[in-house]
Every structure is written in C-alpha cells, then in structure tokens.
Amino acid sequence: MEPIARREKIIEILSKRQAAVSGSELALMLDVSRQVIVQDIALLRAGGTEIIATPQGYLLLGETSQRFRKTIASKHDKGSIRDELTTIVDEGGTVLDVIVEHSIYGQISGNIMVSSRREVDEFMNKINRSDIKPLSDLTGGIHLHTIQCKDEATMKRIEDVLLGKGYLLK
Structure with missing residues (x-):
C-alpha cells in the first residue's frame, strides 16, 4: 500500500472506532511496522489532522469533541x-x-x-x-x-x- 493510501486508511480506521487504537494494532492491520505508523501519525498531525496519543492508543479528536x-x-x-x-x-x-x-x-x-x-x-x-x-x-x-x-x-x-x-x- 502506498504511504498516502495508508495514511488515509489510518484516518478511516480511527474515525470508525470509538476506543483508542494502539500503534501495534494499526501496524498489524496495515502490514507495516509500528515505527511506520508512528511516522504516519506524525505526518498526519503535521498536515492538520487532530490525532492524540493516549496510553491506550491513538484517537481522532473529531469524534470526542461533540x-x-x-x-x-x-x-x-x-x-x-x-x-x-x-x-x-x-x-x-x-x-x-x-x-x-x-x-x-x-x-x-x-x-x-x-x-x-x-x-x-x-x-x-x-x-x-x-x-x-x-x-x-x-x-x-x-x-x-x-x-x-x-x-x-x-x-x-x-x-x-x-x-x-x-x-x-x-
């Protein structure tokens, strides 16, 4: 999967989940290393996507701010x-x-x-x-x-x- 498509998939996964998703779980789902996920999350944040890291994993802020x-x-x-x-x-x-x-x-x-x-x-x-x-x-x-x-x-x-x-x- 191309990096841009993978990042779009991360946003899709996070937007459909109410609970936090761990970096390891995302890595397994997308067949990449956890470090690749960490880099993708950093790039998504730099691009303006509001993702927070919690002790349980990553959350997309749009869902919780309502x-x-x-x-x-x-x-x-x-x-x-x-x-x-x-x-x-x-x-x-x-x-x-x-x-x-x-x-x-x-x-x-x-x-x-x-x-x-x-x-x-x-x-x-x-x-x-x-x-x-x-x-x-x-x-x-x-x-x-x-x-x-x-x-x-x-x-x-x-x-x-x-x-x-x-x-x-x-």
Whole structure:
C-alpha cells in the first residue's frame, strides 16, 4: 500500500472506532511496522489532522469533541488516584487528561483517556509497576482534569460526588 493510501486508511480506521487504537494494532492491520505508523501519525498531525496519543492508543479528536467538556481542579494524594478516577467514570465521565502548573515549565499535561473501570485499572497498573511519580506529586496533589461527558447534568453530578469525597477544589 502506498504511504498516502495508508495514511488515509489510518484516518478511516480511527474515525470508525470509538476506543483508542494502539500503534501495534494499526501496524498489524496495515502490514507495516509500528515505527511506520508512528511516522504516519506524525505526518498526519503535521498536515492538520487532530490525532492524540493516549496510553491506550491513538484517537481522532473529531469524534470526542461533540460532547460536554469541563476542566476541574482537584487535590489528593497518590493513594486516592484510583478512587478519584473510578468516581468520575462511574458517574458517566471520561477523564481526558491531567494537568499541573509547574513553577519553571508552566503547564504540564498528560493524556489519560479513561472511561471505564477496566481502563482505570490498566492506568493504575502502569503507575504501580513503575517508579515514575504521577504529575500531581509535583504540585502537592493539586491538579486539573479535563472531563468529558454527555451533558451538563452529568458533569454536575460528577462534581457533587467529587466534592463530597473532598477531592474537588472550589
């Protein structure tokens, strides 16, 4: 398959999938190496296609931007990460990212993209298997999350539950 046709196929695959698609899965589907996929994604992004990389794989942003989004401020220790994330997904939200404000580097963010307990478990397994500290450790537990959900009422419910648990900063 020619490179241009392959890149068009990547966009087609991502646009038809609601969940993230890993680079390895795309490579297998298109019979190329994962490195070729990484290069294709970089070229697609450079050409203006909004593709984000998440811990679960690649997502085309067009599909997710149609829902209600809000950024919330939160504070807790590392031991409460799982509870905060499962609270959000159990109430109907998707946690898109984590953002901290660093005194030297300014805003630092990382994609999380969790929308189910299974995805929260996978995310927590990655944290627990490594010596890497979560971004919120840089700021004494204070961090932001961009949350996506179906409507404003769902967001209000998420905020109320987080506030009740002492995680939400007002």
